[in-house]
Amino acid sequence: VIAIACALKPKLLIADEPTTALDVVLQAQILDLLRDLVRENRMGLLLISHDLAVVTEMADRLTILRRGEVTEAGETARTLSEQQHPYTRELALASMHVPARPKPHLAGSAKPLLDVEGVGRVYPGRRISLLRPTEPIRAVDDVSLTIEPAQSVALVGRSGCGKSTLARMILALDKPTEGTIRFRGEAITGKPEQALRPARRDMQVVFQDPYGSFDPRQKVEKLVTEPLHLLEKQPAKAERREMVANALHEVGLGPRDMDKYPHEFSGGQRQRLSIARAIITRPKLVVAD
Ligand SMILES: Nc1ncnc2c1ncn2[C@@H]1O[C@H](COP(=O)(O)OP(=O)(O)O)[C@@H](O)[C@H]1O
Ligand SMILES: [Mg+2]
Structure with a gap:
């Protein structure tokens, strides 16, 4: 979508939360691209965002909206440093907010709630030419992890690295081609739909x-x-x-x-x-x- 919007070298680009769904690496690349278009093609950019860090990097001026109304507008650096309006202050504070973390839950004591063992998923590739054989796509390769009750586990990696594919297999919406997934000690891999109901x-x-x-x-x-x-x-x-x-x-x-x-x-x-x-x-x- 971003490629289509930029291909015509527009004079004004309206970008509504363009990078909200992207990982940080891609987000940085897209923002660099937008910044280059602004500089080199003298394009105007209306960037719509809730992310003050992005706004600080990108915008010359900003207008802050709340319930459809402008609360404050002006030059970006000055508006964000002076924080004249209480809502601007609230926004700035919230954007620096790091959730309070309870005592970390260390692994090892309880029986795992979820046990992912050596899981892999290979998709058959798409045929590009009649002469060449298809190349299978290895979306997930030998992943093992466990989650205990009352534990939070993060799965981190750039876009396309296999996170959603692994998530779908954990939810039994897709089947692994290798390995086993156990939920509360019971394997969910290869179970019929009826038997999956409690999970x-x-x-x-x-x-x-x-x-x-x-x-x-x-x-x-x-x-x-x-x-x-x-x-x-x-x-x-x-x-x-x-x-x-x-x-x-x-x-x-x-x-x-x-x-x-x-x-x-x-x-x-x-x-x-x-x-x-x-x-x-x-x-x-x-x-x-
Ligand atoms: N149904 C599918 N058929 C073929 N390839 C797929 C399919 N689903 C995902 N892939 C490929 O698997 C890789 C991992 O995708 P995905 O798990 O969605 O990544 P992430 O969520 O980490 O961004 C990507 O290269 C993607 O193109
Ligand atoms: Mg994903």
């Missing part, structure tokens, strides 16, 4: 792209309660609405949002809906991609 109930996912994961014709209440069909005992209507309201509250949305459609939310709010959906069953494992 599906206790594992939830927040996907990278919340657009793709919501049916646009369903209201939020329906979308957020989707994992509840996996529960053994189905909650009654009133209880369901209460569960949705609680989950929405936990991600900073209100009970009235229950009766809206996904397109009525911003990208960030949709991401929060997807988190609300992931936590509504109080799962034992959340995969956040």
Whole structure:
């Protein structure tokens, strides 16, 4: 998308959160490219972002919006250093916020909740020419890791290194071509769908792209309660609405949002809906991609 937008050498480029979904290495490259276009082609750039670090690097001037209204506007460095408006100050503080970390949970004591052992995934390659054989794509190669109850584990790497593929296999949405994945001691690799139900109930996912994961014709209440069909005992209507309201509250949305459609939310709010959906069953494992 960025390549298409830049190929025509536009005089004005409007970039709405262009690098939000990218890894840091790619983000730096794309921002360099945009900066070069501004300098060399004397292009105007309207950069829409929530990321003050990016804004500080990129913008000559900035305009801060809150609930559709301008709270402050001016030269970037001065506005961000003087922080005249309280909201600017709030933004600056929040962007430096590092979540408070509880006592680290050291591995080794408890039985693992998740045990990934020597897992690999090879995709058959696409045939480019009739004469040449296809080259298989090795997306994941011999990965082992464990997660214990009450433990958070990060999977880090640049775009295309196999993170999402591994996540899909952990969630039993894709099958490994090598290795075993155990959830609470039971292998989930190669199990039939019916036998996976208990694991599906206790594992939830927040996907990278919340657009793709919501049916646009369903209201939020329906979308957020989707994992509840996996529960053994189905909650009654009133209880369901209460569960949705609680989950929405936990991600900073209100009970009235229950009766809206996904397109009525911003990208960030949709991401929060997807988190609300992931936590509504109080799962034992959340995969956040
Ligand atoms: N269904 C598929 N068919 C063929 N190749 C795939 C498929 N899914 C992913 N890949 C390839 O596997 C590699 C890892 O992809 P992915 O796990 O999505 O990376 P990440 O999430 O780390 O950015 C990429 O090279 C990608 O092109
Ligand atoms: Mg990915």
